[in-house]
Each structure stands twice: as structure tokens, then as C-alpha cells.
Amino acid sequence: MENTSNLIPPTPKQKYVRGWLSFFLFVVGFGSLFSLIMSIVGFSSVDNVGFITCLFSGIDILFSLGLVALAGYTIYAFLYIRPNAVFLGKLYVIIIFISNMLVLLSGEMPDTGWDSLPQVVKALVWSFIWFSYLCVSRQVENLFPKEERMVFKRDKYFAVSLLVIPALLLLIYFISYLGNSTAVVSLSPEKGEYTDGVVAFRAPKGLLCERVDSISDNIYHSFESGDSIWGTVVGVYDTNTTEAYFKECVDSWRDTALDGYDFSVLDMNTGLVDHNVLRMQSIRYITDPRLVWTFAALFSPETGKACIISCFATTPVERTEGVVNEMLQTIRFK
Structure with missing residues (x-):
């Protein structure tokens, strides 16, 4: 009887995703969902309603949604051994690398949190590692031969x-930056300002105000009224209006002397002044005589600028806050 076993075609081996490749797919899925959640949380925590801020947040959410769609498509392609799987995996990694590089180049990163400098650098390093893995992995080559x-x-x-x-975000960022740079050059004081x-303001009646050019090329104004009231006014570029960031500013401006x-926080106010976002806090120090420190930050979402006022006084808190509020009403950003 003739042996026909050699005539039976061998059963093809089943191809499965496993090991590091399965972990890569987990990272892709989890990372995209986490990015979307953080984008939504970041948008909901924005305190101002400036057009640029809303535009950035909206584009960021749209980008995160696209990233989730790409992640799902990539996972499907790998699990079902589609010929475009490797391209999609590399595309996802490249987009993550580019988006984090843009964050790094912008320089606007908090000291802590998922979008801080250390986390961004880690994301860049891991993007390089995963891209290299997709290029040299034997499992990837066996599952997805280059010729297929x-x-x-x-x-x-x-x-x-x-x-x-990301290209649109970069374009908007540079347009905003150039607009702000132009504002610095063109802003000039009107009579009495x-x-x-960066900012222009008027000093309340009775305050002596003078410009100070520091050694580090920073310009600010000091003001005083005898020995009872004294302080500083300075314009900066800043758009972070969150309460947590304001507390960091208060801590950095605190007089370590x-x-x-002992001290007590008298009040903490938030509000709008001519569509600009205001945060202000007053602290009473138990000194002799009693000392009240009022710290205010007025943010302009339209121009990306902020004005900082730090005022010390031995007068009642109502008088101190009155001086600061009067000055806030005169601040001009453009």
C-alpha cells in the first residue's frame, strides 16, 4: 500500500502576538486612553476662557481622540496579523515622539506631574526604544515578514x-509667540502711566513709584507711601491661572525674613477684571507692628501676559487691598 503521508500538506503554524510585542500593544492602548483622559481633565480645569487657551485645549482633545483611534487600529492590525501592522505601530511611536518633542521645545512644563520635564524625556526615550524594537525584533519579523x-x-x-x-499646534504657538514679542516692543506708556x-499701569494717588533696572536685565517698578506701604509691580509672560500654580507663585515671592x-491667611480672592483673570491673597504676620502682605496676579488670556503685584503694609488690610485693587483697575496689557 502506497504511503500517502507525504502528500498531506503540513498544517500551518498559528501566529500569535506574545511577549514584548503584547506588552507594546498594552502600552499603546493604555497610553492613548490616558492621554485622552488627561486632555479632558486639563481642559475642564482651565480657569480662563481665552480664545488661544480654548483653541489649544480643543486641538489637544481632538489629537488625543485621533491617537485613541490609531491605537485601536494598531492593536487590531497586530492581533489579526494584518500586513499594515508594523507601519501603524511605527506611526504611533513617531507621533508620540513628535508630540513630546513639541512639548519639550515649548518649554512650558510644570515641575511635577505627567507632563513635567522628566516624564517628557522618558516618553522620548521610550519612543526611541519601541521604534528600535519594531525594526529589529525577531518576533515582529516572523509574524510580519518584510516582503509581506x-x-x-x-x-x-x-x-x-x-x-x-502637531504641525497646527506648532504654528499657533509661534504665531502667539510672535504676537507677544511684538507687543513688548510696541507697548509704550500713556500720560501718567x-x-x-510688558504691562502698563498707573500708581494710586499718594504712592511714590519708580522704575528699577536690575542687573539681570529684568525691569520692574517699586512703590511706597512713607513707611506704611511698599511693594513691587512687574509684568511677565504667563498663562497658568490654576490655584495650585498661584500657590507656587505665592511661595516663591514670600519674604523669607x-x-x-506666626501668620494667618486673611482671604483669597478670584475673579475677573476687564476679562482678565485675577487671583489675590492677603496674609497677616504677627509682627510689631502687624504686617499685611497682599499678593495679586492678573492674567490676560488674550495676550499671554500677567501682572504681579506684591504689597506690604502696616495699615489695615482694607487699606492695603484697596491700594492693590486700585492699581489693578489701571493695568493695561496692550
């Missing part, structure tokens, strides 16, 4: 649409 890989037309459209969003080139004295 393909890039569909829809994949190219997907890539272009996602890459356009003081300016450091008063650290040994």
Missing part, C-alpha cells in the same frame, strides 16, 4: 491627518 508588509491608502490618510495636528514693556513669625 503593506501600507494601505487609508493608512497614509490617517498618518497625514494626525501629523497635521508706568511700563516695563518673615518665616519665623
Whole structure:
């Protein structure tokens, strides 16, 4: 009887995603969902309603949604051994690298949190590692031989649409930056105003105000009224209006010479002054005589500028806050 076993075609081995490749897919899925959640949380925590801020937040959420869609498409392609899987995986990693590089170049990163400098650097390093893995992995080569890989037309459209969003964010950032730079040059004081080139203001009646050019090329104004009221006014570029950031500013402006004295927080106010976001806090130090420190930050979402007022006084808190409020009403950002 003739042996027909050699005539039976061998059963093809099943291809499965496992090991580091399965972990890569987990990172892709979890990372995209986490990015979307943080974008939504970040938008909901924005205190001002400036057009630029809302535009950035809206584009960021749109980008995160696109990233989730790409992640889902990538995971599907790998699990079902599609010929475009490797392209999609590399595309996801490249987009993550570009988006984090833009954050790094912008320089606007908090000291802590998921979007801080250490986390951004880690994301860049891991993007390089995962891209290298997709290029040299034996498992990837066995599952997706190079001669069988393909890039569909829809994949190219997907890539272009996602890459356009970071480019749009970069364009808006530079337009905003150039607009702000122009504002510094063009801002000049009107009659009775003081300016450091960033903001302009008027000193309340009875206050002696003078411009100070520091050694580090920073310009600010000091003011005083005898021995009872004295302080500083300075314009900066800043758009972070969150309560947590304001507390950091208060801590950085605190006079360390008063650290040994007991104190009490009198009040903390938030509000709007001519569509600009105001945060203000007053602290009473138990000194002799009693000393009240009022710290105010007025943010302009339209121009990306902020004005800081730090005022010390031995007068009642109503008088101190009255001086600061009167000055706040005169601040001009453009």
C-alpha cells in the first residue's frame, strides 16, 4: 500500500502576538486612553476662557481622540496579523515622539506631574526604544515578514491627518509667540502711566513709584507711601491661572525674613477684571507692628501676559487691598 503521508500538506503554524510585542500593544492602548483622559481633565480645569487657551485645549482633545483611534487600529492590525501592522505601530511611536518633542521645545512644563520635564524625556526615550524594537525584533519579523508588509491608502490618510495636528499646534504657538514679542516692543506708556514693556499701569494717588533696572536685565517698578506701604509691580509672560500654580507663585515671592513669625491667611480672592483673570491673597504676620502682605496676579488670556503685584503694609488690610485693587483697575496689557 502506497504511503500517502507525504502528500498531506503540513498544517500551518498559528501566529500569535506574545511577549514584548503584547506588552507594546498594552502600552499603546493604555497610553492613548490616558492621554485622552488627561486632555479632558486639563481642559475642564482651565480657569480662563481665552480664545488661544480654548483653541489649544480643543486641538489637544481632538489629537488625543485621533491617537485613541490609531491605537485601536494598531492593536487590531497586530492581533489579526494584518500586513499594515508594523507601519501603524511605527506611526504611533513617531507621533508620540513628535508630540513630546513639541512639548519639550515649548518649554512650558510644570515641575511635577505627567507632563513635567522628566516624564517628557522618558516618553522620548521610550519612543526611541519601541521604534528600535519594531525594526529589529525577531518576533515582529516572523509574524510580519518584510516582503509581506503593506501600507494601505487609508493608512497614509490617517498618518497625514494626525501629523497635521502637531504641525497646527506648532504654528499657533509661534504665531502667539510672535504676537507677544511684538507687543513688548510696541507697548509704550500713556500720560501718567508706568511700563516695563510688558504691562502698563498707573500708581494710586499718594504712592511714590519708580522704575528699577536690575542687573539681570529684568525691569520692574517699586512703590511706597512713607513707611506704611511698599511693594513691587512687574509684568511677565504667563498663562497658568490654576490655584495650585498661584500657590507656587505665592511661595516663591514670600519674604523669607518673615518665616519665623506666626501668620494667618486673611482671604483669597478670584475673579475677573476687564476679562482678565485675577487671583489675590492677603496674609497677616504677627509682627510689631502687624504686617499685611497682599499678593495679586492678573492674567490676560488674550495676550499671554500677567501682572504681579506684591504689597506690604502696616495699615489695615482694607487699606492695603484697596491700594492693590486700585492699581489693578489701571493695568493695561496692550
